[in-house]
Amino acid sequence: MKESGDQMDSNRNELHELFLDELADIYNAEKQLTKALPRMAKAAQTPELRQAFETHLRETENQIKRLEQAAEALDESLKRKKCKAMEGLLAEGKEILEEQKGSSALDAGLIAAAQKVEHYEIATYGTLCRWAELMGHTEALNLLKQNLAEEKSTDEKLTQVAERTANVQAQS
Numbered sequence: 001m002k003e004s005g006d007q008m009d010s011n012r013n014e015l016h017e018l019f020l021d022e023l024a025d026i027y028n029a030e031k032q033l034t035k036a037l038p039r040m041a042k043a044a045q046t047p048e049l050r051q052a053f054e055t056h057l058r059e060t061e062n063q064i065k066r067l068e069q070a071a072e073a074l075d076e077s078l079k080r081k082k083c084k085a086m087e088g089l090l091a092e093g094k095e096i097l098e099e100q101k102g103s104s105a106l107d108a109g110l111i112a113a114a115q116k117v118e119h120y121e122i123a124t125y126g127t128l129c130r131w132a133e134l135m136g137h138t139e140a141l142n143l144l145k146q147n148l149a150e151e152k153s154t155d156e157k158l159t160q161v162a163e164r165t166a167n168v169q170a171q172s
């Protein structure tokens with residue numbers, strides 16, 4: 001079916017609006033995460049895991065800046081939005097932290113919670129990158145790709161810490 005020019009423009013605007021909504025969602029999600037990571041780092045039993053959380057806190061602060069730059073590059077401002085998914089993921093993480101306090105499985109639990117967060121972010125950035133690509137938002141795409149790469153490498157790092165220390169510790 002052939003679409004009229006007007007129809008195509010309005011489709012693009014709708015995708016652009018959706019893109020901005022998702023951008024606002026992940027922006028708020030990252031901000032929530034910067035508040036939770038210090039607590040998770042403090043609770044971690046091994047220096048490896050503490051360091052992984054501290055490194056990711058610095059990365060997350062940088063990711064927030066990149067999201068602001070992406071919006072700027074599009075001449076848009078980031079909408080205010082509450083990411084309910086991140087709120088839920090972090091609430092569950094807090095529960096694990098409280099329930100596993102003093103347990104040898106605490107680090108394994110913290111990693112499980114953190115990897116759920118990373119996977120949520122990977123899903124969002126993957127979608128945002130694709131949409132940015134489709135709409136030709138090159139500068140935003142470049143910034144979002146950097147965030148996506150950091151989330152993926154954090155996820156891999158957490159798997160390594162789990163394999164090397166946390167899961168072993170949890171079974172002791």
Ligand SMILES: [Fe+2]
Binds near residue numbers: 121
């Ligand atoms: Fe992130």
